Amino acid sequence: MCDKPKLSIGLIGTGFMGKAHAVGFSAAQRVFDLPMQINLHTVADVTDETASRAADELGFANWTSNWHEMIDDPEIDVIDITAPNSLHKEMALVAIAAGKHVYCEKPLACTAEDALEMTLAAEKFGAKTQVGFNYICNPMLQLAKEMIAAGELGHIRGYRGLHCEDYMASDSTPFSFRHSLAGGGALADLGSHALATAEYLLGPITDVLGDCVTMINERPNGFGGTRKVEVDDIGRAFVRFASGATGSIEGNWIATGRKMQHDFEIYGTQGALVFSQEHFNELHFYSTNDPSGRQGFRRIEAAVEHPPYANFCVAPGHQLGFNDLKAIEVAGYVSAIANNGVEPFNFRKGLRIQQLVDAIQASSRQSRWHSTLP
Amino acid sequence: MCDKPKLSIGLIGTGFMGKAHAVGFSAAQRVFDLPMQINLHTVADVTDETASRAADELGFANWTSNWHEMIDDPEIDVIDITAPNSLHKEMALVAIAAGKHVYCEKPLACTAEDALEMTLAAEKFGAKTQVGFNYICNPMLQLAKEMIAAGELGHIRGYRGLHCEDYMASDSTPFSFRHSLAGGGALADLGSHALATAEYLLGPITDVLGDCVTMINERPNGFGGTRKVEVDDIGRAFVRFASGATGSIEGNWIATGRKMQHDFEIYGTQGALVFSQEHFNELHFYSTNDPSGRQGFRRIEAAVEHPPYANFCVAPGHQLGFNDLKAIEVAGYVSAIANNGVEPFNFRKGLRIQQLVDAIQASSRQSRWHSTLP
Amino acid sequence: MCDKPKLSIGLIGTGFMGKAHAVGFSAAQRVFDLPMQINLHTVADVTDETASRAADELGFANWTSNWHEMIDDPEIDVIDITAPNSLHKEMALVAIAAGKHVYCEKPLACTAEDALEMTLAAEKFGAKTQVGFNYICNPMLQLAKEMIAAGELGHIRGYRGLHCEDYMASDSTPFSFRHSLAGGGALADLGSHALATAEYLLGPITDVLGDCVTMINERPNGFGGTRKVEVDDIGRAFVRFASGATGSIEGNWIATGRKMQHDFEIYGTQGALVFSQEHFNELHFYSTNDPSGRQGFRRIEAAVEHPPYANFCVAPGHQLGFNDLKAIEVAGYVSAIANNGVEPFNFRKGLRIQQLVDAIQASSRQSRWHSTLP
Amino acid sequence: MCDKPKLSIGLIGTGFMGKAHAVGFSAAQRVFDLPMQINLHTVADVTDETASRAADELGFANWTSNWHEMIDDPEIDVIDITAPNSLHKEMALVAIAAGKHVYCEKPLACTAEDALEMTLAAEKFGAKTQVGFNYICNPMLQLAKEMIAAGELGHIRGYRGLHCEDYMASDSTPFSFRHSLAGGGALADLGSHALATAEYLLGPITDVLGDCVTMINERPNGFGGTRKVEVDDIGRAFVRFASGATGSIEGNWIATGRKMQHDFEIYGTQGALVFSQEHFNELHFYSTNDPSGRQGFRRIEAAVEHPPYANFCVAPGHQLGFNDLKAIEVAGYVSAIANNGVEPFNFRKGLRIQQLVDAIQASSRQSRWHSTLP
Known part of the structure; x- marks a missing residue:
């Protein structure tokens, strides 16, 4: 493996997602037989102290408090952006112009216009890019996609997709950038995952009818007063797929009790699939081809038959964790x-x-x- | 109990629902301490043979093939209509005019206009009426309603209600009256249950945005050809409640693999409820008042604390069946x-x-x- | 059906089980096309008041406070005993000697010796008899039995059977006959159901190794003191079946939180079955014949393919309740x-x-x- | 962190468990704020080729095909043994004598005598040791232990513990060392996990009554014949705990359909816990302190309140995977x-x-x- 080309990473941001990316790179290297040798080259954050500390903890060889310098470093191949959303665009454009590949946490940008500009730049410069939509990296979703493509469900007619959590359910949670237009709201933050999964599985959506509602109109502003919330708490949509299937989508961050309801149900002419991220190492499959009196949703547990599960464990049922999905994402990107x-x-x-x-x-x-x- | 007033029933129709009603009356009598003594007086069907046979099997004292005669019988107090939908209106209006109480299987009528006429007639004559929406007779739904009313969930914000089955999922199922405008379609047939449950639990819906789709456009006409389907296979809606809650509804009769997905999820400021008719003797309750680190959806099993469960069994967890819900409906009506x-x-x-x-x-x-x- | 022979029932006891039997007879009559016409002839209890009241409520034509007289009545065909356990033997022997068929709630008697005497008497007189083990009347258990018999699981190797509840879990529940040797304890009361199900499914048990423990040694005697408990709170056993299968059994009435854990798991060479009475309208089936990567426990919901489900409902997934199991038992007995x-x-x-x-x-x-x- | 003392690892064996350990060390380093800096120093395997290749893939600086040399290396602090069971004893004793700490995959040795010798040696030399029982490193098990210790379940009375899989369910799986006395059988291989969990949660077991059975008596020997199996396929036991609780244990490797049924149920005077490794990021808790009519098993999802979950993710419900349990084990050991x-x-x-x-x-x-x- 010593003869594998080296891939040097420059990470911007050392918060939760920065750490998750570092763990992902590290795990991907040991779990997968990657075509390149990952080198955690440099980590950047806003202060020397934060950056140097992160370098130690996360295993980067160098650190800097000047991300521009890092992008200029010819040794670095990939710029990995986990900085606040509002900085994504500038950082990505500079990195792309410098000939780097760019890995960016979601959302790609604050507006579709910015995202388009970034996309066009990447395509013009030939940058390989990645946005952190990691739920689709689940072997069970890959299985679902393959089963649909192979016709095991027949022709798909109905779909329900959700991503509901409760992390904004308390109306005493203060106003933050997430409650401003720049933050985007529940549909942008969580519903985006439901949309990504829907198109991953069933192909392009051609039409939508939305219902975005704000249920908590004001939140504490941190100074004893309140501030008006600018975004939706629940975003729902009816959708049409190019395939002819119809369905619905919901993103919701005030679903009290739900921590990770990234769920879907798919109904076809010959079968159905039911999935819940709450038990994301399982896929429930109903087939009309089963004998009469023996039909039912069967609980398929993730196993070596479901790539890339076997990279993590040679025995079935041991289960992947959330961070493993990030490692799969990294491996695909590399x-x-x-x-x-x-x-x-x-x-x-x-x-x-x-x-x-x-x-x-x-x-x-x-x-x-x-x-x-x- | 001999001194209880007698309540004489005249049943029209002896198919599946007729039988279910007869079993319901009989069970209600033995399971509940009803204020009246139920008397299965007469059963009517289209032929003498069918009617006489049903009288024996279902325990009615008399039979007739002329429902008009039965309605004219002064001994009969309640006319119970389980005949085809298109006959509901005529039968009900005649019965109401004759001073009877009327129990009618759902849907009440083929059109809202007809239903309004029937309703106004019943109210004018003081008839006690009942439509067979039996899912709401579940002790677990009564519990849910009481918990919501008592504020155990706080203020309700989000709702999802479904009623999905697969009995029309095969496109080789022939065209029937259910596929005609008179039949109403999946929303009218199944979504109606989801709507009834939604208003039962959360109060009136004030606004709707619908999406009704026909996925199987033609069905065999029974003569080697096909006939165009006139109704929806999936009916979806976004809804607003007068309480301020928002939600969605789906009725679907092509949901392959689903036999009885009459489900709902309710999210409030202090808690949540999750229910599935697939396990209808349970209600799942999340409360933010539980201690930190000990919160979770708890599976409440139907027990004597949940009226009228105790009428059926004095020990918890024994479970009610579908026909028991019909007995509860009958008991409430009586x-x-x-x-x-x-x-x-x-x-x-x-x-x-x-x-x-x-x-x-x-x-x-x-x-x-x-x-x-x- | 008027030409069906009449079967007249004399019921002794009008408590919970007496009522359940009456409902069962009544439901069986309307749900099944029975070969005989059930006639609720006479009900007996210890006082005239109780008996007469029960006759009204439960629909019996006559009543008596003298069960001997009832047994002597030549019109009565079946004596149904739901009196206290200690009276089962005497009542049954008298009834059998009088030429009656006898239906007796479980346990058949207080000792195996008594049960043997009753059995021999019944066989000598040709009485048709029935003991109230109604869990095995579940269509899902009949399905399980048929699947095993048909070899769908291959050769059975391992079994786990439970019947655990919590109705004796509180040590403040006072001493009753159930805590005396005559009562028998948790193994006799609940474990008996687990044993009945085990032999129903897998055939005879040939060897047992037991572990019966008393966890609550004393209970309040109702007079301010305590009384020593004479029976087990948990009865466990390892078992060998004649078929070669091995397994374990547990009866437990102090299993806090469990209301009806009558569960089993069966592991064969080609498949497995998992069942829980907590969801008793389902059977979970794993088959090694399913394709690789598509194997899993499939949740089969009770439907018309599973007799006698169709007698209760023509559509799948509607579910039977506990009282319906009693109706099935009655129908089989009739x-x-x-x-x-x-x-x-x-x-x-x-x-x-x-x-x-x-x-x-x-x-x-x-x-x-x-x-x-x- | 540069000032943290270095901890140099020498790993013997590069198969599945060797890889899992390497990933575990690597993840532990990035996920936890460890008190020492882990240094993957040297990896040993039987051939130069295997060892050198593993060094690259797993991130070790050096490699060797001579494990004795590695143990002699004064730079190495910890010898990590994932070699075949029969070599554990020799390797561990040499390493301990050389002053190393020793991490050894389970089972510790082929016999209790050997395990005792290894234990005494380690204690004599002051070696820190670790055996790979990683299921107990689950935050949900730590939570269960804490809840029991805090009395949230009252006094524990009943326990059921399982570890059932199906990886030996096929009788065409050939004879291997696992089927010999040295391998130990299902109880030693899988039941050992159930025993470890039982004592982890409830403290010492004082008495056992066993039932170990061999269901597949012969297996293919790989040369066209068969060889007699020397060990059990199912090992069951009744157990008594010093606390007074009673219970049962089962280890089973022929449980068709089960991939990871490491499950337990605990019944106390005030509550109960139910856990399944099949959904190992959840713990189900029943409390008699919940209000009447609102009691039920509640599904607690792993979250930041349950250490060390927060080291992996700051948001609840994201879930740990099997390899994360290994990282927790490593962190505890370090x-x-x-x-x-x-x-x-x-x-x-x-x-x-x-x-x-x-x-x-x-x-x-x-x-x-x-x-x-x-």
């Missing part, structure tokens, strides 16, 4: 950089999700169907 | 006739559901929100 | 009386269960395997 | 080496498990209770 396959979720796909979110929000305001032809 | 309480689901409520269905269908055609102010 | 098939669970089977319980208890005292060759 | 707390599962605990297994097997042969006083 393979794409080495020209083995395509990026799991590149900037264009990230842009697509933002366009869908925008269309649903506009549809909700206007109370009419919007086209989202890809 | 009590109402004896002026103990109101009917569980009278004609006006049945009318209301049809108005909601109509509004959703109109909204879907016009792609705009419709008011459903009650 | 059919046996009419010489259509064998009794679902006759006195000899009831005797068998008591012998197994005795053997486990003796095995526990002696800490060695006991033979239970049937 | 902390113990740095004298922060005790080893999660040291040699003496590993020895204890083997003694319990031996006692159950002896008890099964003799059909009598055996003392296992610790």
